[in-house]
Amino acid sequence: MFGASLSRWTMSYFAAALCALLGAEVLMAAGVGFPSQPLAAPLTLVLVHLVAIGWLSLLLSGALIQFVPVLVAKPLAHPELPVVALALLLAGLGSLLFGFLGMAGLSVGSMPWLPLGAIGLAGGFALNLWNLGRTLWSARPIGLAARFVAVGLVSLIGVVTLGTIFSLTLSGWTTNAAFLRLTSEGIPLHAALGLGGWLTFTAMGVSYRLLAMFMLAPEAEHRSSRIALLAGTVAILVILIGGPVCILIFDQGVIHPLLAAFALALVSLALYGQDIVRLYRTRKRPKIELNARVFAWALGSLGLAVLLLVAASARGPTDRQIGGVVFLFVFGWLTGLGLAKLYKIVAFLTWLECYGRLLGKRPTPRVQDLVDESRAMPWFWLYFTGVGVASLAVFLGAPMVFRGAAFAMLIATARICFELVLTRNLTAVPAAMLPDGYRAWPRLHLPIL
Known part of the structure; x- marks a missing residue:
């Protein structure tokens, strides 16, 4: 990583993503969306897409812009494109949310919000896909972590394609029979490709490299890692190809491809967990830093969510059970992982x-000297406690308890964001070790110098 070029816009993606997360937590604490309202309600769709696109997808996109060049030891193919993509993604997300608000009966004007949202999001994701895809292609053959990312990007193509079809259909811009059937039956495919393929599988690949790098653990490829990659790839292809085939050709539901993909995903996740445990055990850094400890909590949330999903599937899941599992998966695993790695990545960048x-020219602080782990740790504890209570409240059908837990998550997240601001401002660094040309309160979302 040393000597690698820094993406000018990664911090901007992170800032926008954190704003979306805080906004989503405000909505949850206010009782907007599930579980206070039905799972398929338009306001629930507002909440879902604010989290999935505004928070998680922007976070992962910003991380990939910075770390894909590190994974393949090649510069980003088009370093000027990320800011254009970010503008399109933000505009598209805003339009999409307005469209859902219109579906909820709120007055949002007469603009075709859903199609405009689809166009903006498809354009923004397409630019990032092209940029990252060309970077990966230029570095063939690519390593294990980069192969996970490549498969995750393929999954993103499926997510965007289905989402665009849904937007055009729900807005009445098309009455194509195939599109109508996909909209009616394909929402589970959209969710599985998004949460399981694009977000989780890509995050798995990036975490292989980041954990090894930050814990000073060996990065050797193992047979378990290759099988995890293969099983996850086949699972994504089963959903991406098998799902639409079942709907459009065989005129059936998607339960069979989803079950097959889930079985393969269990294999992939189990082997991934084994690999992560190996990284912890073989690390050369004796003290486990906060980001690695919190990552372990997030991984535990993933394991618990998978077990609950298996149990719910065996009994025939209800909306409440599905909502509880998805909430734990999204906020315990994906968001917990995101916040943990942001705490380290922001300090590192x-x-x-x-x-x-300045390295080798004058004394410099360590990366860890930019943060105060003892001050930040209680807020991560509060966040995960809120996630646990909120998940249980969804299972038990207690929306007021859920709102209280969501408020605790909001307070914890806001405080973690403040820790990131302090890190960006080098507040923990002694004045004698501040870099030449440093200015107090630098720009938070752009490079400091």
């Missing part, structure tokens, strides 16, 4: 911006 060019 800030250190590179301020001190990378």
